[in-house]
Structures are given as C-alpha cells and as structure tokens.
Amino acid sequence: MYKYDQYDQTMVDTRVAEFRDQTRRRIEGHLTEDQFKPLRLMNGLYLQLHAYMLRVAIPYGTLNSAQMRVLGDIADRYDRGYGHFTTRQNIQYNWIKLEEAPDILADLAKVEMHAIQTSGNCIRNISSDQYAGAAADEVVDPRPYAELLRQWSSFHPEFVTLPRKFKFAVIASDTDRAAMRLHDIGIQIVKNAAGELGAAFYVGGGMGRTPMIAPLIRDFVPVDQLITYSEACLRVYNRYGRRDNKYKARIKILVHEIGKEEYSRQVEEEFAHLLTQGIEPPAAELARIVPFFADPPFEQGAPDSIDRSDPDFALWLDRNCHAHKQPGYAIVTISLKPVGGIPGDASADQIRLMADLGRDYSFDELRVTHAQNIVLPHVRKADLYGLWQNLEAAGLGTANLDQIGDIIACPGLDYCSLANARSIPVAQKISERFAAPEKLAAIGELKLKISGCINACGHHHAGHIGILGVDKKGVENYQLSLGGCEGADTSLGKITGPGFDEDGIVDAVERATDVYLTNKQDGERFLDTYRRIGMEPFKEAIYG
Amino acid sequence: MVKSQFRFRADEPVGDPAITVDNFGEQTNAAAVRIEPGDDARDLLPFLDRLKLVEINFPAFTDGRGYSAARILREAGYTGELRAVGDVLVDQLFAMRRCGFDSFAPDAALDPADAEAALTRWGDVYQATADGRHAIWAKRHG
Amino acid sequence: MKILTGNDLKSGAVVWWDGSGWSLHVEDAADAGDQADAILATESAARRVNAAYAIDGAREDGTVRPAHIKDRIRALGPTVRLDLTLKPVDPEAGSWVI
Numbered sequence: 001m002y003k004y005d006q007y008d009q010t011m012v013d014t015r016v017a018e019f020r021d022q023t024r025r026r027i028e029g030h031l032t033e034d035q036f037k038p039l040r041l042m043n044g045l046y047l048q049l050h051a052y053m054l055r056v057a058i059p060y061g062t063l064n065s066a067q068m069r070v071l072g073d074i075a076d077r078y079d080r081g082y083g084h085f086t087t088r089q090n091i092q093y094n095w096i097k098l099e100e101a102p103d104i105l106a107d108l109a110k111v112e113m114h115a116i117q118t119s120g121n122c123i124r125n126i127s128s129d130q131y132a133g134a135a136a137d138e139v140v141d142p143r144p145y146a147e148l149l150r151q152w153s154s155f156h157p158e159f160v161t162l163p164r165k166f167k168f169a170v171i172a173s174d175t176d177r178a179a180m181r182l183h184d185i186g187i188q189i190v191k192n193a194a195g196e197l198g199a200a201f202y203v204g205g206g207m208g209r210t211p212m213i214a215p216l217i218r219d220f221v222p223v224d225q226l227i228t229y230s231e232a233c234l235r236v237y238n239r240y241g242r243r244d245n246k247y248k249a250r251i252k253i254l255v256h257e258i259g260k261e262e263y264s265r266q267v268e269e270e271f272a273h274l275l276t277q278g279i280e281p282p283a284a285e286l287a288r289i290v291p292f293f294a295d296p297p298f299e300q301g302a303p304d305s306i307d308r309s310d311p312d313f314a315l316w317l318d319r320n321c322h323a324h325k326q327p328g329y330a331i332v333t334i335s336l337k338p339v340g341g342i343p344g345d346a347s348a349d350q351i352r353l354m355a356d357l358g359r360d361y362s363f364d365e366l367r368v369t370h371a372q373n374i375v376l377p378h379v380r381k382a383d384l385y386g387l388w389q390n391l392e393a394a395g396l397g398t399a400n401l402d403q404i405g406d407i408i409a410c411p412g413l414d415y416c417s418l419a420n421a422r423s424i425p426v427a428q429k430i431s432e433r434f435a436a437p438e439k440l441a442a443i444g445e446l447k448l449k450i451s452g453c454i455n456a457c458g459h460h461h462a463g464h465i466g467i468l469g470v471d472k473k474g475v476e477n478y479q480l481s482l483g484g485c486e487g488a489d490t491s492l493g494k495i496t497g498p499g500f501d502e503d504g505i506v507d508a509v510e511r512a513t514d515v516y517l518t519n520k521q522d523g524e525r526f527l528d529t530y531r532r533i534g535m536e537p538f539k540e541a542i543y544g
Numbered sequence: 545m546v547k548s549q550f551r552f553r554a555d556e557p558v559g560d561p562a563i564t565v566d567n568f569g570e571q572t573n574a575a576a577v578r579i580e581p582g583d584d585a586r587d588l589l590p591f592l593d594r595l596k597l598v599e600i601n602f603p604a605f606t607d608g609r610g611y612s613a614a615r616i617l618r619e620a621g622y623t624g625e626l627r628a629v630g631d632v633l634v635d636q637l638f639a640m641r642r643c644g645f646d647s648f649a650p651d652a653a654l655d656p657a658d659a660e661a662a663l664t665r666w667g668d669v670y671q672a673t674a675d676g677r678h679a680i681w682a683k684r685h686g
Numbered sequence: 687m688k689i690l691t692g693n694d695l696k697s698g699a700v701v702w703w704d705g706s707g708w709s710l711h712v713e714d715a716a717d718a719g720d721q722a723d724a725i726l727a728t729e730s731a732a733r734r735v736n737a738a739y740a741i742d743g744a745r746e747d748g749t750v751r752p753a754h755i756k757d758r759i760r761a762l763g764p765t766v767r768l769d770l771t772l773k774p775v776d777p778e779a780g781s782w783v784i
Contacts, residue, residue: 007668007680018665022635025658027696029733038606039635047736049760051698080770095770097697121606151670151680157642158615158673161608238612243581277619279672281681288684342766413756414764422759424766474754 001064001365002147002292004112011154012109015116019043020102027099038161044092044118045101048417052096054104055118060128060146060170061089061368065359067111068366072351078104083351085336085344087408087459088167089127089368090118094415116154121161123153123234126168129177130369133293134377136325139191142172144289145199145226148281152227159234163241164249166234167206179370179486181205181214182462184251185233190220197223203233203263204255207456211492212252215260217267225271228280232271236263295326296363296378302328306381313388315437316399321384330381332362334374334391335398335406339435340428343409344372353394361387370459371408371447373401404446404513405431408459412452412469413476419452421469421476426450429506434513443513446526449484462486464527465509466493478505482512482538483530494535497543511541546599546629546649550637550659553625553646558597578629585613589620598622600645602630611643618644618674634658638666642675687717689750690725691757692738700760701735702750708735711772712761713749751782758783 004012019039026036040046044055056071063071071091075083078100079093086092096104108114118125126146133141149168153159159166169180172189180186186202198220205214221229240258242248255263304327308314322331334354337343346354354374358366361383367375379387391397400406407430410416412423427450434440449463453470460466466481477499484493500508515538516526530538551557562578563571565587576597579585588595598617600610614626627647628640634654641663648654672679689712690703701708703725705716718725722740729738742753752758763771765780773779 005684007683010668011670011680014666021658021661030655030658032733033736035605035633047693047698049756050700050763051693094764099696121608154670155639155666156671157639157669158611159608160611160636160639161606163608235612239609243607243609273619277672277674281679282685284685285681413759414766419756422765428766476755 001062002059002143002289008151009109009112012112012114012116015043015114015155016102016105016109019105023098023102038120040101041120042117042122042160043101043105044090044115045096045098046119046417048094048415049413050415051094052098052101053092053094053415054096054101054115055086055090055092056108056113056115057118057125058090058113058368059150060126060132060143061130061370062128062132062143063113063366063368064364065355065366067113068355068358069352070107070111070113072348072355074104074107075348075351077107082345082347084342084411085346085368085372085374087370087372087410087457088118088125089130089370090125091368094411119165121164121166123156123159123162123166123168126150126153126170127178127183127370128169129171129173130367130375131177131322131331131377132172132367133295134324134326134329134331135173135175136323137175138171138173140172140189140197141290141293142170142189143293144286145172145187145189145223146170147289147292148227148286149230152230152281156234159238162234162238163243164246164251166237166251168230174488176487176490177369179459179462179490181490182207182211182459182486183214185230186214187226189223192220199223199226199229201229201233203267204252204260206250206252207459207461208250209247209454209456210250210253211456211461212256213490213492214252215255217255217260217264223286224283225275225280228274228277229267229271231279232267232274235270235274236266240266296365298326298329298378299380302326302380303382304328306384310385312392312397312399313385316388316397317384319399319403320401324378326378328381330379330384332376332379332384332387333369333401334376334396335400336373336396337400337406337431338395338398339405340432342424343407343427346374350394350396353390354396357387357390371402371406373406399437400440402445402447403440404434404443404448404465404509405440406447407431408447408449408463410450410452410458412450412458416452418455419469420454420471421452421478423450423452423458423467423469426467426469426478426502426505429502430509433506433510442517444525446513447485448509459486460484461492462490463493464525464530465512467505467509470499472499476502478502480505480508480512480542482535483527485527496535496539508542512538515541546627548627548647548649549653550648551625551646552641555625558625560597562597562599579610579613581607581609583613585616586620588617592617592620592622595622596624597627598624599627599629599649602628602632605631605633605636611639614640614643614645615674634662637662642669642671642673642677644674687743687745687750688719688722688740689715689743689752690718690722690729690738690740691715691752691760692729692735695734695736698736702761703729703738712743712752715743715750755783
C-alpha cells in the first residue's frame with residue numbers, strides 16, 4: 001500500500017486548514033452559499049435532503065485496517081453509526097454537520113485519508129480494479145499508475161473548474177472489473193510487442209442521461225508520458241467542453257460532437273506541445289511508487305485444499321471467492337447486500353470488524369468495489385472457513401456475489417436531493433423476492449442496477465437488468481431496461497417499455513427472469529440468453 | 545482600464561486600454577488585450593513581442609477556460625502582465641497564480657488578509673506549471 | 687397553503703418557516719401566502735438557511751403535508767431507516783410519505 005511521505009502528509013494537512021478557514025468564512029457570512037458550494041463540493045461535502053453528506057476518498061479503492069477502523073469511528077462520532085460505500089469505491093456519511101466537517105477531515109488526515117475532489121467539477125477519485133495486485137490476469141498492478149494520476153490531479157491548478165466532473169479508471173487486465181469504458185477517461189495499462197508498458201486511452205465514456213461507451217483514442221502512450229498525455233486530454237476538454245448546458249458538459253459530448261478523430265487530433269497537437277514543457281514526473285517517481293504495491297510476504301506452499309463439509313460455507317466459497325495469482329490464496333468479497341438490506345451500507349461495528357479481519361486475514365489490506373462490496377484481497381485458503389464464521393456472525397456472510405441479490409443501488413430519494421424516486425426500497429423488495437438460495441442458484445450471474453434519477457449513479461445503463469426511477473406527476477415510477485453490461489463487452493441496456501410502480505417493477509423483474517429460465521441453453525447467463533433471443537420474448541412476458 | 549487590487553510585478557502598470565482579441569491583430573500599435581472565455585489564446589502568439597498586458601476575463605468564477613488561456617501564454621514565453629479580471633474570488637487566487645497570473649482585478653474587492661492566507665498557504669505543489677515552482681516529484685528526486 | 691423550507695446552515699437539518707423563525711417540525715409550518723418571496727429574500731440575505739424555497743402544502747390531521755413526495759421525505763427522514771426519522775416509534779410514519 002502507498003505510504004505518504006512528508007509532502008503528501010503536508011498536502012492533506014494544509015487542505016484541512018484551508019477547508020476549516022473556508023467553513024469559518026461561510027459560517028461568519030463572508031461567503032454566500034453560491035460561492036461556498038463549489039468549495040465544499042471540491043471537498044466532498046454535499047447538502048442532501050436531510051443534512052450535509054461527506055464523501056471520503058478511497059483512492060483506487062484500496063485501504064488498510066487502520067484507515068478502515070477510522071471510517072467506522074467517524075460513523076459513530078460524527079454520524080449516526082453507519083456509512084455507505086459508493087459506486088466510486090468511496091464511502092459517504094449522511095448526517096454530517098457543517099461545523100464538524102473540518103474535524104472529520106483532521107481525523108482522516110491522521111490516517112493518510114482525505115475528501116479531496118470527491119465531488120465538484122474537477123478530476124474525481126481515481127478508481128481501479130478491486131482485484132489489483134491479486135488477480136492472475138493482470139499485466140502489472142495498475143495502482144502505481146493510479147497513484148501517479150492521483151497526485152497529478154490533486155489541486156491541479158488548471159483543472160479546478162472544468163465544464164463538469166471528470167472520472168478516471170485505471171486497469172491492467174483484459175477482464176475489466178472497473179467499468180473502465182464508462183468513464184471520462186479509461187486507461188488500460190498494456191504491454192506492446194517489445195514488452196514495454198504503455199497506456200491505452202479510452203476517452204468519452206459515461207453514464208448519466210446520455211450514456212456512451214468510450215472510444216479508443218490512442219492505443220499506446222508510453223508510461224513515461226502518461227501524465228503529459230492526460231494533461232493534453234484535459235486541456236482540450238477544459239477549453240472546448242460545452243459550458244452552455246450542464247447536461248451536455250461531460251467530455252463524452254465533446255468527443256461525440258467533434259468526433260473521436262478530431263478530438264484525438266487536438267489532443268495530439270497539445271501533447272506534442274506539452275512534451276516540451278517538462279511536466280512529466282521522472283521515471284524515478286514511478287519507481288519510488290511501485291514498491292509500495294509489492295506482493296505481501298505470501299506463505300510459499302500454502303495448501304490449496306479446502307474442507308467443504310459445511311454446506312453453507314461451501315455455498316459462500318463458490319459464490320464469493322475468486323482465484324488468486326498465488327497458490328494457496330483466494331480473493332474474498334464480503335457482500336454488503338444482505339437480503340432486505342440497504343446496498344452498500346455498513347454499521348460502524350461492521351466496518352471495524354472488517355478492519356480487524358483485513359488485518360488478521362489479508363495482510364492488513366482491504367478494497368472497496370464499485371459494486372459496493374468489500375474485498376479482502378489476500379486470504380490463505382486454509383483461513384477461509386474461520387474468516388467466513390466471523391463474517392456470518394456479523395451478518396456479513398451473504399453468499400450472492402454477482403447474483404440478482406447483489407444489487408447496485410444509489411441512495412435515491414431517501415437521501416439524495418437530485419433523486420426523482422427511491423431506489424433502496426426497490427432493491428430491498430427484489431432481494432427479498434429472490435432470497436431463496438435455490439432460486440438464486442438457478443438464475444446464476446445477473447447484475448441488477450438501480451438508479452433513482454437520470455444521473456445514473458446506480459449504473460442502471462450497465463445492468464443486465466437496469467431500473468431507473470422517474471417522477472411521473474409526483475408519483476414514483478420505474479423503467480426497466482435489459483441487456484446492459486460493463487467490462488470487455490460493454491453494452492448499454494434497452495428500455496422494455498412503459499414503467500411500473502414499486503410492486504409492479506418487482507413483478508416485471510421476476511417475469512424477465514422467468515423468460516430466461518425457460519429459454520436458457522447450457523451455460524448461458526441471463527445476459528447471454530437476452531443477447532441470443534432479443535427483447536421480444538421478454539416484452540411479451542412483461543406486458544403481454 | 546481596470547485597476548489591480550493585487551499585483552506581483554515590479555514594473556510600471558501599462559496604461560493602455562485592453563482591446564478585444566479580434567481587434568488586436570489589426571491594431572499594430574496595441575499593447576494590451578482582453579481575452580474572453582471563448583477566445584483562443586493561441587491567436588495572440590504571433591504578437592507576443594508587442595504584448596505588455598493581457599487581461600483574462602472571468603465573467604463567472606465557475607468558467608475555468610481562463611486558466612488554460614493563462615498557461616498557454618506563459619508556456620509560449622509571454623512575460624508581460626497577466627491580469628485576472630471579473631468574478632475573481634479569494635479561493636481561486638492560488639490556482640490562478642500557479643497558472644501564471646501575476647495581477648488580480650476582482651469585481652468585488654477581496655479581504656487582504658484572506659487573500660494573503662490563500663496565496664501563501666500551500667508550500668508545495670504536485671504539478672509543474674509555468675510558475676517556476678518545483679513540483680513535489682522534482683524535490684523528491686532532487 | 688404555501689410553506690417555506692430549507693436546510694439549516696450549520697447542521698444541514700431540514701427546517702420549516704413557522705411564521706417567525708425556522709422549526710425542525712413540518713407541523714409547525716406556517717402559511718406564507720403571498721409573502722413567500724419576500725420572506726425568502728430576507729432569509730436568504732441573512733445566510734442562516736441554505737437554499738430555501740416555497741412549496742405547496744396542506745394542513746391535514748393536525749400536521750402539514752407537503753404536496754410533493756420529496757418534501758414529505760425531507761419532513762420525515764429516510765423511509766428505509768425509520769429509526770432515524772423524526773418519528774422513530776411510529777410504524778405508520780412511512781405510509782404518510784407515500
């Protein structure tokens with residue numbers, strides 16, 4: 001894991017002091033709310049329906065147990081005993097007082113954490129593959145590149161008021177676990193024929209009201225020009241991204257309107273100029289960062305055999321554990337999606353317990369996934385049973401990873417001031433409807449995602465089944481879409497037809513899964529069957 | 545001509561009125577120009593030798609195009625006065641300074657103590673820009 | 687009736703104009719009538735309450751019910767965590783929202 005040096009520490013400490021000063025000026029009335037809003041947003045502080053909400057950055061979703069423990073303590077001390085893990089691998093608290101926000105930042109800074117640029121029209125927290133450093137299929141650990149980008153993007157003076165928010169994802173394997181092509185910039189670290197590392201840049205993806213899959217802008221940027229190329233991408237966007245309409249201000253619209261060839265041409269021109277400016281950190285800087293992400297001291301020859309005699313454990317093992325690159329180890333995903341629960345929420349006690357388990361079972365390391373779960377990346381197979389027993393006892397042993405109960409849901413109208421409809425109650429009802437293990441097993445992998453408004457924080461466009469909540473003359477209404485997918489074969493969902501009320505949408509989801517179960521051929525997932533037979537059979541079953 | 549509230553230059557301020565970018569190319573004796581958000585700062589690059597004052601206007605502080613305009617001019621070697629005018633707020637001063645502004649003429653005067661604090665708060669920076677500061681990575685690898 | 691609501695500057699809590707100040711409880715909401723814009727302008731200038739706005743509501747069953755579901759959720763709290771709302775022991779609190 002990356003460790004701050006004195007420079008990094010001073011940056012976050014200074015930011016705490018700056019925000020304390022800004023908060024003081026707001027409370028004393030020197031700043032209007034219009035002036036203060038961008039300042040607090042740049043520090044992840046929103047005003048939501050019931051209170052302020054603070055979003056804390058978890059860079060590339062990686063954190064250690066001391067950091068995780070502090071996240072639990074903050075939930076107790078400043079909030080109401082829980083936190084919500086988000087689709088950007090961050091955590092947010094729902095009941096924050098403005099006056100206390102600077103104190104929270106000070107607590108975070110003590111464990112090398114912050115809320116810098118977790119909102120606002122700037123470069124946001126950089127997301128990555130939650131299996132980084134543990135997956136067998138990566139060409140290299142993507143996180144050192146994400147860290148390089150984190151530092152470059154923190155307080156970048158030219159990009160403090162972009163046309164709109166800006167999200168990076170960095171991955172380094174062909175299996176995309178980070179929805180990379182649905183980001184403003186998706187970077188895949190690759191190796192060329194000569195064995196050199198470089199970055200493939202996908203620019204102009206995103207969800208929201210105009211979902212787009214990012215096109216490839218350049219297939220290989222040498223890693224020692226990564227920052228310069230990123231700066232060129234951002235400068236073209238800052239200068240020419242639309243500012244007349246906030247719904248057309250994301251870079252995807254710019255790339256779409258001028259075309260990827262023209263965007264790429266402008267970037268290349270700017271890139272050629274910036275290469276003369278000496279803005280790229282030296283190779284020594286990347287070399288300094290890489291060792292922080294070295295493998296932990298794995299036990300050589302750790303046994304691969306696992307006692308599967310407890311059927312509940314075996315179920316969880318098959319569902320929530322993933323192959324590790326190191327023999328004798330596994331990657332464990334802790335589901336934050338208990339039946340009838342609130343997706344992504346965890347109590348302070350659960351957060352602290354996960355911190356302890358990360359310390360005891362996973363070399364002090366945890367990850368947050370964009371699907372709102374927690375990963376213990378390096379667990380000895382021999383320890384899995386003991387770990388699972390601990391999780392079970394704390395209500396964290398749900399075996400449903402990537403199944404219909406493992407729902408991504410935004411906070412929706414229960415918390416969010418932008419939402420048009422509630423998301424969480426729909427998620428709860430669906431997970432209850434599909435609670436039976438045999439039902440879950442029959443349906444298999446099915447990614448269901450719910451957003452409470454068109455901003456698509458719940459990634460509904462990328463759901464095998466997607467649900468979008470809308471406001472229909474003051475009444476909540478839910479649109480169903482099918483066939484979305486993130487990853488290497490990214491696709492966007494298509495709307496089935498007219499929307500439903502809350503109970504109606506749950507019935508419609510069930511009818512869609514029935515169509516799948518009737519039509520599926522050997523080995524097909526819901527998505528595969530949908531792609532083979534198309535929308536019509538589903539429409540007939542849902543509306544017929 | 546607008547008067548700067550803060551100016552970080554030793555030379556005498558230019559008295560010429562700042563004219564539009566469109567007019568600047570034709571008025572071959574002009575030395576001061578004002579860039580609006582939609583203007584291309586690179587249109588001025590052929591005239592750097594006679595430019596003494598560039599005002600970059602921020603009609604709304606939320607429009608950040610002026611930051612890129614400032615850096616483009618500095619990166620091209622412009623050494624004259626670079627003045628931020630319009631909706632310039634305390635909390636934008638430092639980023640502006642880093643992008644090459646050395647003069648500020650806010651529509652609403654800023655609290656001098658707040659401005660001083662904002663400009664001196666950050667001892668180190670993560671990026672190399674044309675303001676001459678050494679980025680943290682440069683200090684790490686001396 | 688026209689009622690006014692916003693969020694308290696310091697705590698972020700939802701507040702309702704009660705005729706002379708701001709209350710945490712929607713049942714205290716007063717009819718601002720044609721004074722809504724004037725009150726909002728004064729209160730906005732005072733900078734103690736954020737983003738205040740006027741909405742339609744109706745007095746019924748001893749309380750005031752905002753016309754839109756969003757403001758009813760603001761008045762109560764999250765429907766999925768009734769324990770954290772202003773009516774933590776009222777099992778019917780959620781149905782008031784819908």
